[in-house]
Amino acid sequence: MDFIKEKLNIWRNYGFEAKKIRFLEFSLAEYNAKVLINCLCIGIPIMFLLICIRSVALGFEKANVWPMVLAIIIFVYLLYSTKDLLKSRIRLKKHIHVLTRIFIWTIYGMALYYDIMMRPGEINGMLCAIFIGMELIFAEYPENHLKMVLYAYLLTICVELLFEHGEIMVINLTNSLIAMLVGLYVSWNQSRDRFTILLYRYTEGSEEEQRVRTQMMLSQIRPHFIYNILASIQVLCLKDPQKAAGAVACFSSYLRGNMDAIGNENLVPFPYELAHVENYVTLERIRFGEKLKVCYEFEKGWDMDFDIPVLSLQPIVENAIKYGVGDKKGGGTVWISVRREGDSALVEIRDDGVGVDARNLNELPIRDDGKTHVGLHNVQARVKLMAGGSLEFFSKKDWGTIVTIKVPWRRKIHEYTGS
Numbered sequence: 001m002d003f004i005k006e007k008l009n010i011w012r013n014y015g016f017e018a019k020k021i022r023f024l025e026f027s028l029a030e031y032n033a034k035v036l037i038n039c040l041c042i043g044i045p046i047m048f049l050l051i052c053i054r055s056v057a058l059g060f061e062k063a064n065v066w067p068m069v070l071a072i073i074i075f076v077y078l079l080y081s082t083k084d085l086l087k088s089r090i091r092l093k094k095h096i097h098v099l100t101r102i103f104i105w106t107i108y109g110m111a112l113y114y115d116i117m118m119r120p121g122e123i124n125g126m127l128c129a130i131f132i133g134m135e136l137i138f139a140e141y142p143e144n145h146l147k148m149v150l151y152a153y154l155l156t157i158c159v160e161l162l163f164e165h166g167e168i169m170v171i172n173l174t175n176s177l178i179a180m181l182v183g184l185y186v187s188w189n190q191s192r193d194r195f196t197i198l199l200y201r202y203t204e205g206s207e208e209e210q211r212v213r214t215q216m217m218l219s220q221i222r223p224h225f226i227y228n229i230l231a232s233i234q235v236l237c238l239k240d241p242q243k244a245a246g247a248v249a250c251f252s253s254y255l256r257g258n259m260d261a262i263g264n265e266n267l268v269p270f271p272y273e274l275a276h277v278e279n280y281v282t283l284e285r286i287r288f289g290e291k292l293k294v295c296y297e298f299e300k301g302w303d304m305d306f307d308i309p310v311l312s313l314q315p316i317v318e319n320a321i322k323y324g325v326g327d328k329k330g331g332g333t334v335w336i337s338v339r340r341e342g343d344s345a346l347v348e349i350r351d352d353g354v355g356v357d358a359r360n361l362n363e364l365p366i367r368d369d370g371k372t373h374v375g376l377h378n379v380q381a382r383v384k385l386m387a388g389g390s391l392e393f394f395s396k397k398d399w400g401t402i403v404t405i406k407v408p409w410r411r412k413i414h415e416y417t418g419s
Contacts, residue, residue, distance in 0.1 A: 026388070029093045031194070032100055032138045033082050039103065039137065040079040047072050067110050074106050088343075088388070088408075100138050101148070107133075108152055112159055128179035136187050139194040145187055149180045232286045247286055254279040258311070267307035267387055270338070270345070274304075277314050277336070284321050291331025292321060299339045306345040306409050308389075309382045316349045316403045319376060324353025324401055332400075340409060344389075347405040355395045376403070383407065 047068050054063040078099050085092040085099070111130040156176050160169050229251055236244035257276040281294050298304065317334065325332035335350045380391040389407035 026093055028139055028195075029096045030086070032140075033086055033092060033096050035138055036082050036096070036100055036103060037079065040075050040082070044072055044075050044079070047075070067113050071106050071110055074102065078103055097144075104137070104148065112156065128175050133183075136183065136190055139191050140187075142184075142188055142191070145184060145191075149184065153177065153180055228287055229283050236286070247283070250279050250282045254283060260310075268310045270304045270306050270308055270347070273308055273310065273313045274336075276311075277317050280314050280317065281321075281334075288321075288326070288331060292325055293331070293333040295333060295335045297335060297337035302340065304338055304345070306407060307387065308347070308405065308407055309379075309386045312379050312383055312405065313347065313349070315379055316376065316405075320349055320351040320353065320401060320403075324351040324355065326353070328353045341406075343409055344406050345409045347407075348402060349404075350400065350402045352400040355397050355400045357397050358393065358395045360393050379405075 051063075051065045051068050051072075054065055057063075082096070082099055085095055108130055153176060157173060160173055164172060229247075233244050233247045233251070236247055254276065257279065285292055285294075313336075317336065320334045325334060332352045335348070337348045337350070339346050339348075376391075376393065383389045383391050383405055387407045389405060392404045392406070393401075395401035
């Protein structure tokens with residue numbers, strides 16, 4: 001019995017550990033979406049060409065092309081729907097399975113109509129090809145393939161009983177069964193190869209994410225920043241010992257937050273990241289004094305229950321303080337606001353500092369110290385990679401800068417994933 005269970009687990013998960021390949025759901029959805037778009041971009045022109053050829057050769061009334069016309073309408077709908085789903089990873093994961101099934105059943109329905117209903121008494125070669133092809137197009141779990149072909153085979157039996165009789169019916173059902181089994185065997189091996197490639201890319205991406213996170217953590221612990229903070233605390237020890245003790249506790253929490261980020265591979269609650277920013281702002285206020293003002297604007301009655309990548313907010317606030325307000329004569333203000341917009345949470349960091357003329361990160365000039373804004377580019381990449389969100393940047397000289405992070409609202413994610 002244990003032997004059978006072991007073999008079933010190998011078959012069900014393509015020989016991988018279940019917890020490993022479950023991380024591939026987003027990648028799998030994106031892969032199937034791109035395959036579906038390619039199939040639709042090829043299928044729509046071919047279908048239109050077949051309609052024209054049959055109509056010219058047989059006449060429109062005798063061509064019997066209405067199933068193809070209906071298929072084109074369905075394909076156009078699927079094409080626009082799939083492209084729209086690619087804009088949201090959460091919606092893509094939930095709905096792409098439905099769209100791929102509609103595509104497959106549309107193809108199967110046409111084969112069933114033209115191969116059996118329109119040509120009774122002949123061997124259904126087209127249907128056999130569809131039985132094999134419908135399992136090879138998309139990367140799926142084996143049980144999904146099995147359910148799909150079983151339903152299709154049962155429907156084929158029903159149609160054969162209505163339109164075929166005798167030996168030809170037995171031959172067609174036997175051919176369909178053989179095609180179904182061959183398709184299951186080939187699709188299992190092909191899908192396993194696809195899962196292997198996706199798992200390799202995921203592992204490679206995780207290693208890159210770990211490298212970027214370590215690089216960002218180290219960038220936050222710069223020697224000159226530590227020296228400046230310690231020097232400021234030293235002065236406070238003489239003037240205001242109680243305030244100095246609070247600054248030491250804040251500095252300790254700030255360093256601990258950076259260290260914890262090294263081993264954190266998951267998203268973190270926004271309040272956790274906000275607390276890290278508040279520690280950083282407190283330390284910078286010790287240095288800048290009255291020149292620096294930071295205002296927080298939050299939506300009333302909302303507990304900000306969404307997740308963002310660790311160390312994604314603090315580098316943006318640092319950029320606003322150091323290169324925006326810090327370079328402005330007389331200082332300035334940084335605003336951190338959070339609000340909901342549909343299924344997304346928007347985090348906006350705005351300053352009235354010196355600014356630069358740039359509408360996005362790619363237009364940012366090299367700084368006077370010869371360094372680039374690699375921190376902001378890293379944050380943008382991590383928000384997209386880890387949270388399926390986006391980062392928008394706008395700045396104008398002598399006006400200030402606005403950076404907006406948009407990520408899915410966590411409550412919606414829970415509804416989609418069933419957690």
